[in-house]
Amino acid sequence: MMRFCAINTLNQSKVLFQPLLQKQITSKLKSICNSHNIIARHYAIKLKDEDNKLERIYYGPLTPQIKGVKVFSLSSSMAGLLAQPIIIREAATIGSTSLLVAICSVVGFFTFITPILLHVITKKYVTEIHYDPETSTYKATTINFFLARKQLEFKTDDVQVPDIPGMFTTMNAKGTPLFIEARHFSDPWHYAKIMGYDKPMDFKLGEQETSDSEKK
Template identity: 80%
Template sequence: MLRFCSQGVLNNSRVIIQPLIQKQITSKLKPIISCPGVISRQYAVKLRDEDNKLECIYYGPLTPQIKGVKVFSLSSSAAGLLAQPIIIREAATIGSTSLLVALCSVVGFFTFVTPLLLHFITKKYVTEIHYDPTTSTYSATTINFFLARKKLDFKVEDVQVPDIPGAFTTLNAKGVPLFIEARHFTDPIHYAKMMGYDKPMDFKLGDQTEDSSKSN
């Protein structure tokens, strides 16, 4: 009889104590579980605010084509580097020096010269331009040699339009030549500001002091 009573007391104590322990554990875990959700929401809101602050005002339509050509060029260069020892070994077995020089020249041209030439042509091409209205700052995006995005932040005061534009150059921003097209701007006002069309025109009629000295 005493053993049954003791077992009943132990069972009742377990029924009472286990919910209390579980309640304490869950109450301590709630702040820990809720912290990642709060951090992720705050981080997402911060990213959305930064994205909304920048306005995309320009997109280069040749961006996919340029990326595709550069990917093909880099992949062919990597294949040329891997195949060059095999080609040289096979050409050496023939024993013709002129053939060996010709093969090395062709493989070297497509391996090294073509990617450099493509990069020289496309490095000035602007793929995107974002505008920050709070600071009146433009952010131009270009593609470097390894297809990575390269950003250049500048203001209208940093832009210089050359009198004689160079090859694939529309303007210079902080001394960096950039190529853009007016028709691909979402708002032509930004293009006019960059090119200085909103400034008073200087007709460059000549120096009056030189004219007066020549007349005398």
Template identity: 70%
Template sequence: MFRLCFQTTFVQSRSLAVLQKEISSHLKRIGFYDVKGARHFAIKSGDDQTERIYYGPLTPQIKAVKVFSLSSSVAGLVAQPIILNEAATIGSTSLLVAICSVVGFFTFVTPILLHQITKKYVTEVNYDPTNKTYRAITYNFFIAEKQHEFKAEDVVVPDIPGMFTTMVAKGKPLFVEARHFSDPMHYAKMMGYDKPMDFKLGDPESSK
């Protein structure tokens, strides 16, 4: 009886040791793959090094308005021959001119006017710390993203800013809002607030 109990205990302890060894080997494999995977995902590409420091809050609204304007223009172009044929059957010249003016305004003038207002609005600004360059993104006429790369030295703040113009980067007027920058220091650098203040009192020699 004692021998039987001893053999049973020995077999159980041996099986537990084998099971523990298998579990530890599996854990080592899992830990190895986790570390390898962590190293793999820690590598960043050149595009991922840029960080977004600004996002325009009116970006979704501007995109939706431009999509609606362009879609209405396309619908107006498609329906214009039908409208002109129906208006010609009436025989009134003044009514025909009025209908053509209204359809032409909503078809051509509205998208162009909307683009003139929103083309300066910056949807987001990305910063590349390696090159110390900024990349501002705006929308073109067909709602495609247009990128403008510049450095802080390329920014000129006009004395009398125009409509929807905060700064001019390489000759391109841009509109940004200071409160929507994730780091206000970037806005200060672009606007030249870190430079010595010039009171523009004039040239002393010319004043004499």
């Protein structure tokens, strides 16, 4: 009889307290979800405001072609890495050492050397330039080896135009060589400002060094 009463009281307590526990758990979950949504909305608005604050003033027309070539190069390199053990095993069955070296050299060239050379050529190409009018800073975007966007913030004082431009190099921003074209700027004034054409020109052709004997 006492056991029956205890079971009844336990069942009644479950019936009474279970809805309360469910309400507390659901209310806590709702508060957590609401706080998460508020934080996500806050950061989304912040990032959106930062993006709207920037003005795109330059776009490299060769960006899609460079991305396509790099995708093909990386995919062919991955395929070459996967197929290299099979090629070496099949070449080893022939028994010719010179043929094995030649096959490994060709496969290694297209697997490793080609993506590196392609990256060396295209790493200076600027795909986009954004301008922040509030801070007067520019943000240049390039593509790294793994097709990820790499951004560089600089001001006009950080730009150095070499007297003799190197291969695929128009300017150096914070010591990083970059390649841009004047005709692809939406406003040519920005190109002139970046390259320093708005500054007074120095017509000094050189300094003549005179020795003490020549002064006398």
